[in-house]
Amino acid sequence: MHFNTRCIHGPGPAPDHTGAISAPIYQTATFAHPGVGRSTGFDYTRCVNPTRCALEETLASLESGAAALAFTSGMSAIATVAELFSPGDHLVVSADVYGGTHRLFADVSAKNGLRFTRAGSADQIAAAIEPSTVAVFVETPTNPMMQVVDIDAVARATHAAGALLIVDNTFLTPFFQRPLELGADIVVHSATKYLAGHNDTLAGVVVVSDAALAERIGSLRSTLGGPLAPFDSWLVLRGLKTLACRMERQTDSAARLADWLAAHPAVTQVYYPGLASPADLAISQRQASGHGAMISFRVVDQARAHRVLASVRVIQFAESLGGAESLITYPLTQTHAEVPEAQRRELGIDATLLRLSVGLEDPRDLIADLASALAPPSDSLPAADAAVPR
Ligand SMILES: Cc1ncc(COP(=O)(O)O)c(C=O)c1O
Incomplete structure (x- = not known):
């Protein structure tokens, strides 16, 4: 079968x-x-x-x-x-x-x-x-x-x-x-x-x-x-029982979000297998039939990273990944807090890095959520320093 x-x-x-x-x-x-x-x-x-x-x-x-x-x-x-x-x-x-x-x-x-x-x-x-x-x-x-x-x-x-x-x-x-x-x-x-x-x-x-x-x-x-x-x-x-349709749908949404993030002025780098170097892309395409629904990305500075974590509404600021609900994680203080600082620095896990698990919501709502969370601070919004992770 x-x-x-x-x-x-x-x-x-x-x-x-x-x-x-x-x-x-x-x-x-x-x-x-x-x-x-x-x-x-x-x-x-x-x-x-x-x-x-x-x-x-x-x-x-x-x-x-x-x-x-x-x-x-x-x-x-x-x-x-x-x-x-x-x-x-x-x-x-x-x-x-x-x-x-x-x-x-x-x-x-x-x-x-x-x-x-x-x-x-x-x-x-x-x-x-x-x-x-x-x-x-x-x-x-x-x-x-x-x-x-x-x-x-x-x-x-x-x-x-x-x-x-x-x-x-x-x-x-x-x-x-x-x-x-x-x-x-x-x-x-x-x-x-x-x-x-x-x-x-x-x-x-x-x-x-x-x-x-x-x-x-x-x-x-x-x-x-x-x-x-x-x-x-x-x-x-x-x-x-729903693994296949979840993986297909989440990966389609992730590819859309990765492209959207890569074009955003507040995002300085996107890490997604579908956007990897030609050599890595070739390996990925040889051994896997899809790129998955996990995206890491870097924003302009720590204040913007904290602001994103405090501002998302559809996407939840939480550890873990792979579920129906989209989650955004701060590897520095969450999943990778126990990795020694020198190793984290060598890998690029710093205060500007965010990790996104793309869930099953409509990708248009996820993009709208990220668009408002990534917007530069204005007087009507809390100061970046006050945007402490929930
Ligand atoms: C790649 C990977 N392996 C293993 C684990 C550990 O799994 P669990 O949290 O189910 O113990 C995690 C948890 O986040 C993970 O992301």
Whole structure:
């Protein structure tokens, strides 16, 4: 079946004797045993639950994986994958990653003896690989600078060293980009974002190309205790049914907004894969069938950035992304606050940078909202210094 159909039905029709169209929510912590040494296949929800299984089968199918595992959050998913590695192991990580991933690696994994090197392009990643490298972790496009990383090139360099390639596919989702088909071994998601799609559920996902690796990660998940609850699994399943049309619509709107922002006099730079350099655009078009709905942009100065955050009305000033509601984020104090200042400066995450997640509202209303928020201050409006983020 085609991708859009599998978003709705999963890999096949659900075997439910009642004929229920929507997957049942098995809101139970435990399952009765038919006898000693016998099991229905379901014993305890921390290990396995039928609603979560339905979600995982759909996710494995959409990401072209051997198996998928659903977690309580994206961070729980990434932290559990990090437990595959041992003290002394070395990982190469995208220089520009979500701040929470940076904090996990810098504060927790490093304390557990893992070593990390940050690198940007595929060439820099290949050069950073050393004999003790066990994994490469990349986001593409990166958060928040929207840099495109060549998954195929990184996969070749990673596998030549006998290491695993892990790709955070949160921004594009399998609708646009399927890293396992491009050579990655593990895909992670904050399913809180586009997969669930409604800014109402926290969830994470791991999808792997190899069943034995899935078993290892599944065993770590049961041990560490991070599997997604049945009701939240159902919410993500419900979100997935509209993934294809949401991604199409949000991306169409984002392309319009990116062009509009690029022409605005108060905007000094727009970071959007569709507006990338010819070389990055070529990589993006080769590995993804769309540019997604995340845009970062820079405004003339800090006062204007604060003013935008205080003035938007349709777009909400909030962390997160990927839902029906458009959100604007200030990476400096929100998503990337935990990245050390020197690294932030090197990446360009400063007081003038804003990140926009384009939602499902009519793009004309989003443009009108940004037009009034970006307007230069006038006497009738609050002074820029008073425009403190809400
Ligand atoms: C790219 C990316 N990966 C991972 C995460 C972490 O996911 P969660 O917030 O669901 O724990 C986020 C959260 O913003 C993210 O943007």
